[in-house]
């Protein structure tokens with residue numbers, strides 16, 4: 001397949017993964033400029049679009065291309081220039097590109113020119129296997145249940161419902177189940193989908209009047225894994241269809257694995273009958289890893305990147321980033337990138353340099369959770385005892401949620417810490433509050449103005 005065709009396939013997959021507006025604005029006018037040594041260069045019409053792609057869509061693009069080619073792919077972005085193809089990077093760009101490629105796509109045994117396979121039906125990411133999953137006290141139950149399900153689908157734990165905070169390994173475990181089950185019984189029909197893909201497939205089928213096809217596709221699967229099920233909350237027809245799919249699979253003795261950022265009882269707007277189905281299987285949670293596990297995970301990621309990371313660096317990073325493994329991984333990537341770009345060895349000094357954003361650090365050092373609560377209280381003319389108290393009036397709830405949002409954004413506090421600062425609230429309440437504000441900020445000008453005003457109070461304008 002030629003670059004043009006690959007990109008066509010990738011775009012049609014991406015179209016189902018991102019919102020329509022995002023697809024139209026950022027992805028439709030892109031091109032695959034080159035694909036060499038498992039590194040794809042994607043071109044966009046201008047540098048703003050390149051920035052957007054890099055910051056928002058690098059991960060889904062990388063995932064899609066990896067699925068299409070069947071191996072890890074690195075991506076980079078360039079401005080499309082019709083006079084001069086971006087295929088001849090300057091030496092400096094070349095160095096950066098090599099660093100990025102090594103980071104994101106560990107060298108495969110044979111770095112061949114592109115050779116395509118059909119998009120695998122199962123949707124599994126080759127990086128997420130049990131071999132690469134570090135087991136600690138935080139995830140032991142979920143890991144054991146996942147192994148059992150892969151070895152004996154639909155035996156004891158059906159459905160298996162894995163839940164836990166952001167970036168703690170739920171998706172990794174789901175993919176690992178699929179890989180292991182297929183390795184043992186290649187004839188099995190395994191499929192991993194995000195709940196967003198499930199919803200989009202359904203909408204597509206309804207529009208095309210092909211719901212029978214949709215049903216057949218989903219109801220003949222032996223192991224169906226649905227990621228981030230909390231996103232179907234509130235979507236009635238998706239829930240309805242999922243309920244029937246669930247029952248059909250369950251009754252036919254098929255395995256269902258579900259992940260969510262919270263337990264079924266904490267998913268608002270989830271139909272009761274689905275909730276009780278979910279609770280009828282095994283609920284396994286994943287907690288934030290302890291220091292030792294974080295170090296072990298970093299060591300594993302270092303191995304995957306093919307670099308040796310000294311113990312003091314592992315410990316420094318593991319102490320600095322406590323709650324999200326994706327961030328932990330991102331921090332290690334930054335350190336390794338810095339070392340490769342400047343031909344330096346990985347030392348504690350370099351790690352400190354890589355992870356210190358001096359501006360943000362300086363601001364953060366002066367800022368305290370109390371300052372955030374005070375600023376919110378002044379802005380909204382609500383007293384501090386009201387903010388941290390039990391009141392559920394709208395004129396108190398909104399400021400409280402703004403305080404949650406800002407403590408997360410400005411101080412990077414964990415959900416649990418934020419809950420404690422605000423009168424001992426549960427972390428799912430905090431998550432709900434933050435999401436609410438994030439959502440409203442997108443189209444509520446008044447709220448945006450209020451949040452800005454609180455920030456001005458915090459940073460003196």
Ligand SMILES: Nc1ncnc2c1ncn2[C@@H]1O[C@H](COP(=O)(O)OP(=O)(O)OP(=O)(O)O)[C@@H](O)[C@H]1O
Pocket residue numbers: 128132133134135139164165166167168169170171172173228261297300325326329
């Ligand atoms: N125990 C682990 N061992 C090795 N890597 C891990 C482990 N847990 C998480 N990771 C890594 O952390 C990153 C984030 O994990 P993953 O995407 O599975 O999180 P998630 O819980 O699904 O997050 P989200 O809630 O955002 O969907 C992945 O790169 C994954 O490989």
